[in-house]
Amino acid sequence: MRRRGIPFVLLLLALFWLVGYPLLLTLAESLGAPHWTLAHYAEFARRPAEWGALWASLWISIATVVLSAAVGVPLAFLFERTDFPGRRALGTLVALPVALPPLIGVLAFLFLYGESGFASRAVQSAFHLEHPPWRLTGPGAILFVHAYSMYVYFYLFTRAGLARLDGAYLEAAASLGAGPGRTMRTVTLPLLRPALGGAALLTFMTSLSSFSAPYVFGGSFRVMTTQIVASKLNGDTSLALVETVTLAALGFAGLALLRRSERSRTVAGAVRGAAPRRRTLRGGRLPVAGAGWLLAVLLLLPHATLVLVSFVPRNTWTTEALPPVLRLENYAALVATPERLRPIVNSLWMASAATAGGVLLGFAAAYGAVRRRGRLGAALETLVASPWALPGTVFAIALAAAFSVHAPWAGRFVLVGTAAILPLAYLVRSLPLTGRAAAAGLRQMDPALEEAAASLGAGASRRFRRVVLPHLRPALAAGASLAFLAAVGDFVVSIVLYTYETRPISIEILSELRIQEVGVAAAYGVLLTVLSALAFVIWGRGTERVSG
């Protein structure tokens, strides 16, 4: 076991260099290192706009949690506790928004509910209005988009919680005289607490990190993520660093707070029985099925709009309610010129490279953490998990700060502006996904399997090749597809670190929008959606095998 020491330390160092070091440098430079000062923080505190953005981030995130819960929890009860025609298919469909890059959701919303969107056009032409009936901007629009995409966390967590809930608890409550209302209040909801807490945490963190929606719909309304990028683009680097540190602190505080409230409420719900049987709706069957279908259509409408718009050639759709011409022109445009093909190639190779690296490093870290345990193992796990706890913008700024200086003796190289920085950034962001998947797979694996192989004379490398790797393949595939999903659709990190040469699809979508090439932007969006869906399907297969 001694021999493992050196690779282990090297691994720890590599991870620290990628994850911890940039963050520490960001903190140090926000404090003016090497000329230590609090001046930048004082500057930050003086500006009302900064306080405004901080407050906006906070309240938008809290409101998103509330709204997402209000949509997701009832939806989960509907799909988990009742039965109606089409329930299975719809139940999967309504989870779809989570599989798509946030920018795609934003784009789809823009095309459906935006000023010149499908819905507003329809209303405008139906009522013969002179102006669009509404404008999709400001905090309301952000919340709308957030709730639309993040209810899925509550939906999935609550459904999983309900599925695991032992039906005997509900029967016990009933046999003790509790009606449905009291059972819900005193038994079901308290038992769902861990699931709801988990969903709230995930929604809060996702909302805090959200960039696409505030960037596109925010207008002059700024949250921390958009504020950071604006400062950075204005060349106000030190202020951007202070803002980054503040957002990171907010993220950590939120995480710690929620974690603590979770811990004090931990319920060791020993689940042994079976979930309660679904209620087949008799009288209300049709209305509920109808409502379910309507809901699914409503939730999928933005993406349908995206597809529709991708077939509309430029300048052919002006005042009509429905587009008069549908052609493949925009898709042809994607491959016609090298300038338009470039982002696709970029996204694909950068995401692939990041995924390969992320799986390798994530697996190595998980293997080290699971097998080694102890304090060093815990350090590995924390390093791997922390990119999840921190908004993408924070990491983008941190990497930009760390790798724009040439100081090899301090482990710093100029990578910003090169083709290496984006794949590296994607890789760091993917570590929690690949690392967690690998760790889960490893923890599920019975140690006796490896011991059995050893007792049959297999050495370390043969055990690894013939027992560990085959066993983990589904878990690794699941982690890899999630990592690819995140990388190929990334916008948050890309907007801080891209160059014209390395621009990914998401950045190109925005430039196409800027030059009014709406159809081409939509075609890119559809392409991203298809790529994401493919990765999602592979992920689903992988997790099925892991849990099965």
Next chain:
Amino acid sequence: MPGYLRLEALEKKFGDLAVTRGVSLSAEKGEIVALLGPSGSGKTTVLRLVAGFENPDAGRVVVEGEDVTGLPPERRRFGMVFQHYALFPHMSVGENVAFGLAGADRGASAARVAEVLGLTGLSGFEPRRVTELSGGQQQRVAVARALAPSPRVLLLDEPLSNLDPTLREKTRRELRRAIRKIGITTLFVTHEQEEAFELGDRVAVLCDGRLEQIGTPEELFERPATRFVATFIGRSSVVPVRWDEKAGGARIPGGPVWPARAAVALADGADGDLVARPESMALAAASFDDAIPATVVERRFAGRFAYYVLAREADGELEVLAEPDAAREGDRVHVRPSADGPIPLVFPREPRVPTSTLLQRESIVVKRRRR
């Protein structure tokens, strides 16, 4: 039909599978009735029909003359102890036990909680977390919780199956004492004969969704009504025979006539199954003309006696009780009716149910319940 609790012709189907077929039984006030049967026999479904967790396709559940069939479980005032106890993990012991006392004022509720916890030997356990308790303690909390609201009927679903064997016996006696003390009418499900016999005043034997027989343990043992009960209660060997009216016994094909009683009226020469207990037969010398030859394939020592499993030439196996040194494995021996054992019964021949259908049936029932 009198009785404090009455189950009248209960029918329940899961899809095409009839899991409960016309089950009727009644229990007097304070009586403990065990529902005994192999897994998949429908005993748990019967209990769930009584509790109100399932709605019967036909039949009624009547308590104190009131038809409760249409009532939801929360309005039946029946206490239930679940197989895995279903103690609410987010509540303390006291909160769990007080759950059914909603509406009572705080003082009365606390007093009642203390009372039932005392009854189950858990005085002072109120503030404990249920997750900290041992399996036996959890079982007693579950009983206390079910008893707290003073239910009209107590229902127990395999209440002891999750305890280890040494604890099970002790808990069984305590449970019986507690139920007796309150005098509550009790229905409980078990697949263990010993448990049914020790806890139950009467035992209802179920097979394939049907009630085969209900009676005291003695009645079931001495006068089994069906072949299933005869073979399920105690250990018995089954020998295919032909009823011989003239000889007043069972003729073993190609062999002697053994003294036997017909369990139901049998025509002369009818095919039947002789169900013989180990003590109804004895090992003997070949000279007896009612002896049949066999080979010892297994010997199990049991103190003053030993059980011998014998393979018959024809086919099938017999289990016989004899002196520990009567024979050794591999010996060729002879078997004949024992002079002082109970006279075996002959039942009409029944087609054998293949094991696969039984297993299939069980899995359907289990799956249905899981959905």
